[in-house]
Amino acid sequence: MTIPNNLSQHDLTQRIKTKALALGFDLVGIAPAQGSPELTFFERWLDAGYAGEMHYLQRNAERRRDIRQVVPGAQSVVMCGLNYDTDYLYSTDCGDPDRGWLARYAWGSDYHDNMQEKLRQLQAFVAELVPEEVASKLYVDTGPVVERVYAKYAGLGWFGKNTCILNKKLGSWIFLGELILALPLDYDRPALDHCGTCTRCIDACPTDAILEPYVLDSRQCIAYLTIELKGSIPETLRSQMGHHIFGCDICQDVCPWNRKRTSTSEASLQPQPSQVHPSLAELAQLTPQAFKARFRGTPLERTKRRGVLRNVCVAMGNSGNHAFIPLLETLADDEEELIREHAVWALARLRQAGNDATPGRRIS
Template identity: 40%
Template sequence: MSEAVKRALVAEALADGFVSVGVCRPDALPDLAARLETFVAEGRHGQMTWMGERMGWRGDAAALWPAARSVVMLAESYAPLHDPLAVLKQRDRGAVSVYAQGRDYHDIVKKRLKRVARWLIEAVEKGGYRSRQTGKWVALDAGPRPEVKVFVDTAPVMEKPLAQAAGLGWQGKHTNLLSRDFGNWVFLGAIFTTLDLPVDPPEAEHCGSCTACLDICPTAAFPAPFQLDARRCISYLTIEHAGPVDEELRALMGNRIYGCDDCLAVCPWNKFAVAASDMRYHGDGALEAPRLAELAALDDAAFRALFSGSPVKRIGRDRFVRNVCYAIGNSGDPALLPAVSGLVGDEDDTVADAARWAVMRLTGE
């Protein structure tokens, strides 16, 4: 039964909008715990203390839920409709990572995962399912009701290594998952289940001699291919890092105010990128190149209203405006001086510090 169930599950997930599906065992990554421990021991996780917590689960998917027999990994595309690097030349505008320009992916992917998981439970329990293509009933050998758990980036699950173990793609030199079939613009989700499903062979690495992702990084956040030091990564600095950013790194952040897409955008495998199945990821275009002067004026209420339903909302007004001040300081545009001058007395010390730094950069004083 398991082979037929897996074929049906893959077909259902692809029909529901996922671009790739694969299966691995929860214990498919015996060396993961040691790699994670080394990463944390070297301090490369920065302020992300949660990476050191529950490390036993994060480093071993089998320990997270011992009853699970299979991990179904799924990828969903959010490939952009525009060149994400173009906004970096517009110094009076802010660069927001592609994934955050629309609806929060946690909401969309998790709902889709839950639909697929419910389908799996019902198909096994009822001994069949109704085909989307033909509308006809397809019989399966009935079995006991399987248990499932779904995860999208909020639990101690290492999605990228598991996705490689399940054959979806490989972790490139930029440490993100990429594929010869869909590039690297994907979100990952996992369905843990008590069903014993056939596994897929793990994917091999196909980066070859290419170093485009390493060469473009503004802050040299990759100590070596396939290694990341989050403390220098602009995505980490703009999203996870609390308090002032080191001045050396501020000057390298350019106008990136939430995340960074440079290493993703230059990957040659994106020539095979698959269009996003859900247009909500693209948003209404308002965050494709927002004006820095307008963002600097946001108070807490305006920030919450602008980013309602967006991943950006998670970092809060103060951290976001701090990033905007750094971008204004890097703009070299004296016309933005009024936008940042009023923030030197901001109630938040980090915002005030960032504003003073920006004023100094723009005036030389």
């Protein structure tokens, strides 16, 4: 693919970046469509079993290793970032054990639709600039692309020790999406690591999922346990999960780079009242129909009622609140075996805590 005569490579690059920002993206950078040491590490990470049951990461391994197998002739990856932070408290400031915690990214509508529409418009813009047909594909966390790697080489941010992409301005509250192009563009410089000697994310993880800087064992991560894991949560980890019912923000909440906050203006990413720190008692009583009505169009649809109520049972078991026992007794007879199992565990935990507690005091 060649650049049109009326545009230099530099001009084309700048027009694409300007358009991306005009579409509402907060960050944009361009990386070369080539291999990197991080992609080799990703394969070793998979081989170590750290992906757990996320078998989709194992599929298309060759395509993840070489993005040119995703888009033949690919030369550039336009990486775009969208801030999703809002001016609500962090999970580390909301310790009410009677209310569940949903990861910040799940407070609004499903971000995939928002990001994909913006990227489709960017793709159409490139097609207008370059009359000759340009092979391209766009993804938002849905394709065989290790997005964080290209985000680093596009200058959007560096790998934090918690493995999230960190940006000096936006911290780690960033959704990533990409447009892969069979088109030569100017590339940005890779972002430099600014974590220094800080280990706050590692020290704060309740389940010790960050084995060492930049190495996460997903099988121990609360986000994995509450979202990706479809079956039973290992009993050895349940008591460490606190009140988390969908994802976890702790390693990001404690990060110094997230102290300076910039709230998103995207309407679809504004928190829905039902999503922020919801009542465990209310969630425990959701019928299948009520669950669909409440969480339709949100990320929680992915985990379905059985997954969310499984997590609610664990959170109630960790709450120390004896008043949850009647609700858990009802859930112990739920039609879903997964919910029944975790309700029985939570009942045993609360009753044991009650036997050990001082009379007249809240179980904790």
